[in-house]
Amino acid sequence: xxxxxxxxxxxxxxxxxxxxxxxxxxxxxxxxxxxxxxxxxxxxxxxxxxxxxxxxxxxxxxxxxxxxxxxxxxxxxxxxxxxxxxxxxxxxxxxxxxxxxxxxxxxxxxxxx
Amino acid sequence: xxxxxxxxxxxxxxxxxxxxxxxxxxxxxxxxxxxxxxxxxxxxxxxxxxxxxxxxxxxxxxxxxxxxxxxxxxxxxxxxxxxxxxxxxxxxxxxxxxxxxxxxxxxxxxxxxxxxxxxxxx
Numbered sequence: 001x002x003x004x005x006x007x008x009x010x011x012x013x014x015x016x017x018x019x020x021x022x023x024x025x026x027x028x029x030x031x032x033x034x035x036x037x038x039x040x041x042x043x044x045x046x047x048x049x050x051x052x053x054x055x056x057x058x059x060x061x062x063x064x065x066x067x068x069x070x071x072x073x074x075x076x077x078x079x080x081x082x083x084x085x086x087x088x089x090x091x092x093x094x095x096x097x098x099x100x101x102x103x104x105x106x107x108x109x110x111x112x113x
Numbered sequence: 114x115x116x117x118x119x120x121x122x123x124x125x126x127x128x129x130x131x132x133x134x135x136x137x138x139x140x141x142x143x144x145x146x147x148x149x150x151x152x153x154x155x156x157x158x159x160x161x162x163x164x165x166x167x168x169x170x171x172x173x174x175x176x177x178x179x180x181x182x183x184x185x186x187x188x189x190x191x192x193x194x195x196x197x198x199x200x201x202x203x204x205x206x207x208x209x210x211x212x213x214x215x216x217x218x219x220x221x222x223x224x225x226x227x228x229x230x231x232x233x234x235x
Contacts (some may be wrong), residue, residue, distance in 0.1 A: 002157060034214075036221035038158075045208055048157065048223040052214075057223065089158055093218045097175055102148070102160040102220065 003028060004090055011111040012080045020075045020083035020108045022090030028103060035055070037066055039073045040087040040107075049088070050075060062098040065098035085112045115139040117147075117226035124232045125199050132195035135209030141145050142190035143167035146212035148222065149183060149194050153205040163212060164192055199233045201234045206230050 005023040022025040022035060029035055037050040048057050050066035053073065063107045073092075077084055090105040120134040135147065148163040162173035166185040173183070185192040192209060207229050210222035 014225065022121040031219070034219045034221070045225040045228050046222075048221060048227065051223070054221065080163075093220065095218075101174060104158040104160065107157040 002106040003103035004092060005020055006088075006090060006105035006108045008106070009109045011063055012077075014082065016080050017076065018080060018110065019022055019076045019077075020088050020110070021089075022073045022075070022105050023104075024073075024092060026071065027096035028071075028092045028094040029068065029073060031095060033072035033095075035066065035068050036091045036108065037064075038089045040089065040090065042086070043083045043094050046089060080112055082112050085110055115181065115211070115224055117211060117224055119207075119209060119226040119229045122230040122232070123129045124234070125233055127199060127201055127233055128198050129199050130195070131199055131231065132193050133195075133207060133231065135192045135226050137190045137192070137211070140211075143187050146220075147185065147192040148212055149181075149192075149226075150208045150210055151177075152203050152208065152228075157222070158208075161194075166190075198227075199231075201233050201235075203231060204233045 010018050034052050038046040040046040040047045053068040054066045063079045067074050087107045089107045094101045094103045116138050118136050125198040143166045146163045146165050153157045160184050161177045164171045164183045164185050166187045199221045209226040212220045214220040
């Protein structure tokens with residue numbers, strides 16, 4: 001059971017828009033801590049996709065965007081491409097234990113139909 | 114280029130010890146926290162602990178406290194993750210990550226090492 005909750009899977013056709021949600025609580029996202037997103041292509045290490053809720057590192061296409069509100073965050077992918085098929089993870093900081101303590105969502109598998 | 118390069122895959126028997134490494138380059142190794150993340154087969158990501166190579170200050174997730182030891186040798190820009198007695202349940206991919214961001218509450222992980230696959234089997 002992950003501290004942050006993500007849907008196990010989402011899917012969309014090429015060119016479509018999909019969103020992936022990440023739900024936390026008052027000890028992490030709701031406490032105002034930033035949410036970050038990672039993309040893990042099959043057989044590779046995760047890669048930073050979005051940091052600080054909505055910032056894209058250099059080289060990440062603007063088809064990827066992030067937002068945060070209350071105790072949740074979302075990753076949106078527009079103009080879906082076959083190469084976007086991957087696992088996506090959200091991550092934040094949690095203050096419920098004697099920290100520091102960083103937490104991940106359980107991951108969402110994106111299938112491009 | 115900022116890079117973390119990890120040691121190669123390991124196959125061990127239960128009860129054996131192991132130390133895997135993560136070498137940083139392209140930045141001031143002593144100025145950033147280095148963390149370790151576990152990914153069990155077919156599962157998600159779990160943060161294990163961190164070390165500040167500048168002074169070897171180390172913190173652990175409660176889930177991993179006492180199960181592993183994190184260390185670093187700043188003279189060779191390398192962090193380590195070690196086990197004294199492996200179990201089959203330690204079979205996983207292990208990633209090292211650089212903690213980035215202004216303060217712990219806003220830290221993200223970038224870059225990631227390529228991962229070290231640890232297989233524990235009799």
